[in-house]
Amino acid sequence: MNDALKLGFGPLKAPAKGVLIVFCDDALKFGPATRKALGSAADLVARAPQVDAGFLHGDFPPDRQRAFAEQVVATLGMEEGSWRIDPTAHPFCTSFSNRDVRLTTRYREHDLESVWSTLHEAGHGLYAHGIADSLQRTPLANAPSLGLNESQSRTWENLVGRSLPFWKHWYGPLQETFPEQLGGVPLADATVQVSPRANTNCQWARLKGRASSLSATLK
Ligand SMILES: [Zn+2]
Numbered sequence: 001m002n003d004a005l006k007l008g009f010g011p012l013k014a015p016a017k018g019v020l021i022v023f024c025d026d027a028l029k030f031g032p033a034t035r036k037a038l039g040s041a042a043d044l045v046a047r048a049p050q051v052d053a054g055f056l057h058g059d060f061p062p063d064r065q066r067a068f069a070e071q072v073v074a075t076l077g078m079e080e081g082s083w084r085i086d087p088t089a090h091p092f093c094t095s096f097s098n099r100d101v102r103l104t105t106r107y108r109e110h111d112l113e114s115v116w117s118t119l120h121e122a123g124h125g126l127y128a129h130g131i132a133d134s135l136q137r138t139p140l141a142n143a144p145s146l147g148l149n150e151s152q153s154r155t156w157e158n159l160v161g162r163s164l165p166f167w168k169h170w171y172g173p174l175q176e177t178f179p180e181q182l183g184g185v186p187l188a189d190a191t192v193q194v195s196p197r198a199n200t201n202c203q204w205a206r207l208k209g210r211a212s213s214l215s216a217t218l219k
Contacts, residue, residue: 055185060178062087062107062114068177069105069118072170076122076156078129091117093124093153097136101125115174119161123153167191 069085078101088104095101103125105118127149135141143149160166171190175182182190 055182055190057111058181060109060112060181062109064177065107065112065114068174069114071173072115073103073118073122073125076126078122078125082129083125085118085121091121093121093128095125095128098129098131098133098141101128112174116157116161120153120157123156124149126156127152164191 066085066087073083073085074080079099082099083101083103085103085105087107089106091103091105093101093103103118103121105114105121107114127143131141167187167190171187175185
């Protein structure tokens with residue numbers, strides 16, 4: 001993470017501008033946190049266009065965010081009745097067994113960060129949910145690999161949750177949840193497709209004001 005900060009992925013001084021979706025068809029190539037990869041990514045970010053993401057800021061009632069989050073998580077593959085989501089100040093996931101998975105998320109009134117923080121925690125939840133019954137009540141049932149566990153959360157938050165296919169499916173329900181805020185913003189205006197291979201610019205590190213998706217994944 002220190003290398004990432006030196007290369008400019010740290011806290012952004014200017015208000016972060018971002019987009020609802022970044023779909024990068026080369027995303028999976030940036031696996032290992034090598035300096036070479038960071039350098040390439042830094043270059044992409046430096047050339048990234050500024051995108052007006054004002055539609056992501058406004059009044060988003062937490063109760064409706066919560067309804068949307070539960071709607072999404074219910075489709076991710078966890079057994080009905082084996083999980084729940086509750087609000088918290090700092091999102092986390094814990095589990096008491098593979099069928100007692102407890103997600104928490106944070107709903108802020110003026111943005112939709114909860115969508116991605118929920119997906120992140122749901123990734124942790126899926127990891128816990130997938131631990132074999134035969135391992136329950138053993139040390140191996142308690143997140144045997146923190147790295148793999150975190151990789152699942154990043155996968156759902158970033159590779160899935162910022163992908164075009166995901167939003168082709170979920171943008172309609174999101175608009176229905178927030179018709180005043182998003183009803184007039186069509187999917188095409190809410191998304192930008194980027195591809196390093198096509199020499200277009202990549203917006204990864206500007207998606208979130210606090211931690212960039214790219215640096216967070218590589219740290
Ligand atoms: Zn995590």
